[in-house]
Amino acid sequence: MLTITNDTVRYGVDADGGRCHDLLGTRCDPYVNKLLTGEEFDYCCHSNLTRAILPYRLTELDVHDVLNIFQVTGLEDDRYFMKASPARKGDFFEFFAEIDLLCAISTCPGGDLSVPLWGPDAGDPLAVCRPLGVEVHQPAAELLAGWTSPPPADYRGNHGMSQPAFRPA
Numbered sequence: 184m185l186t187i188t189n190d191t192v193r194y195g196v197d198a199d200g201g202r203c204h205d206l207l208g209t210r211c212d213p214y215v216n217k218l219l220t221g222e223e224f225d226y227c228c229h230s231n232l233t234r235a236i237l238p239y240r241l242t243e244l245d246v247h248d249v250l251n252i253f254q255v256t257g258l259e260d261d262r263y264f265m266k267a268s269p270a271r272k273g274d275f276f277e278f279f280a281e282i283d284l285l286c287a288i289s290t291c292p293g294g295d296l297s298v299p300l301w302g303p304d305a306g307d308p309l310a311v312c313r314p315l316g317v318e319v320h321q322p323a324a325e326l327l328a329g330w331t332s333p334p335p336a337d338y339r340g341n342h343g344m345s346q347p348a349f350r351p352a
Contacts (some may be wrong), residue, residue: 184284189277190288192253199259201266204276207250219301221226224292232290238257239285246287252276267297270313279322282332290315336341 194203211230216222233243253270256263290312298306 184281184282185278185284187276189275191274192270192276196257197255197257197258197266199264199266201255201257201264202254203253203269205254205256205265206248207256207258208251208254208265210249210289212244221344227292228289231292235287235289236285241285245313251291254291265293265296267293271294272313283332288315288317 190204192203196202210232212227212230213223213225216224216227228249229243229246232246232249236242236245253268253274253276255266255268257266258264292308292312293300294308294311295313297311298308300306301307
């Protein structure tokens with residue numbers, strides 16, 4: 184779907200095994216928030232993404248897995264952890280869309296994760312929320328010379344299931 188072409192955050196792997204640009208976790212959502220806090224909260228990433236795609240006649244069922252750009256996460260003793268983002272003003276994450284994409288973004292309501300979100304030391308995440316910018320560029324024609332979009336997968340199976348043949352009446 185896309186190829187990452189540039190990334191100014193060169194985080195690597197930290198001492199705890201944490202990495203930047205999380206694919207391990209999901210996004211925060213109002214369902215888990217209600218379970219954890221007992222409170223309604225509709226400004227989490229899932230709700231933000233759902234509102235962003237509504238004008239395209241899509242629903243929350245169309246909000247799929249996310250790429251948590253600039254988030255540092257990892258697993259330690261089978262527990263998921265998050266750390267403060269190393270991103271600074273001017274950092275960017277660049278990709279080349281290999282097919283037409285609808286991308287929705289949400290700034291994490293937990294801010295840059297530099298303050299604890301839960302427990303006795305919990306802080307105000309709004310104080311560390313940072314805006315995100317988006318720029319869309321058309322590559323120069325010479326950069327696209329000889330390139331073609333990848334073809335759709337030619338899988339014609341039925342996931343191991345067989346169905347009776349359709350016989351019109």
